[in-house]
Amino acid sequence: MYRFCFLCGLLLWTTGVWAQAAFQPRPGDLLFQDLDCGPLCDAIETVTEGVAGANFSHVGIVSSVEGEDVWVTEAVSAGVKRTRLADFLARSHDAEGHPKVLVGRLKPAYQALIPAALAQLPRYEGKPYDGVYRMDDSTYYCSELVYAIFLPESPQPLFSVQPMTFNDPATGQPFPAWVDYYQQLGLPIPEGEPGLNPGSVSRAEALEIVHAYGRPSGWQPLK
Incomplete structure (x- = not known):
C-alpha cells in the first residue's frame, strides 16, 4: 500500500511539473x-479589475522565443528593456511558490498583427x-x-484607452501613495487623463488567457 501511494504521489507531482514545463510561450504573448x-502597485490593482478578478500591476510582451531562450520586452523603471522570462517570473509568487503571472494571447483573428508589432520593439528599447x-x-x-x-x-x-483615475474608490480621494509620489515629482496628479493599465488590457476582447504560471491575487478562473 505504501509503495502504491508513493507511486501515485510521484505521478501527480511529475504531472504537475510537466504541465508547467510543457507550456511554451509564443512571440506576442x-x-x-x-x-x-x-x-503604488496596490493602488493600480485597486482601480481596475483584471480578467476574472485578477489583480495586475505590470505587463510585458514575449518578444522572442528560441528554444528555451525566451525574452520579454517590458517598460520598467530602468526604461524599455528585454528581460529573460525566468527573471520576469521570479519577481512575485503566490502562496504555493508559483509566479503570479497569467498569459494572454491574441485570438486567431488578430494573430496576423503580431509580426509587425514585434518588429517595432527595437525602436522602443532604451526609451525612458x-x-x-x-x-x-x-x-x-x-x-x-x-x-x-x-x-x-x-x-x-x-x-481601450480610458480616463485614468488615481482615486481610492472607497473615499473618492487620491490614494495617499499617489499624492506623495506626485508631490515628489512636483507635478499634479493626471486625474482623468487618457491612459490604460494592465488590468484593463487583460480584459480586452482581442485576448484570451491561455496559461496560468500561478495564481494572481483576486483571480477567480471559470470552472
Missing part, C-alpha cells in the same frame, strides 16, 4: 503580472520609463508600450 511592490503616466510624450509605461506597438497595425485599437 502578453504576460500579466501581480507584482508585490507596495502601495514614463513615470508621469501621460501618453503625450516619448516615454512609456508598461501597458502604454503594449498599446503603442499594436496601434499602427490595427484599424481599431486592440486595447
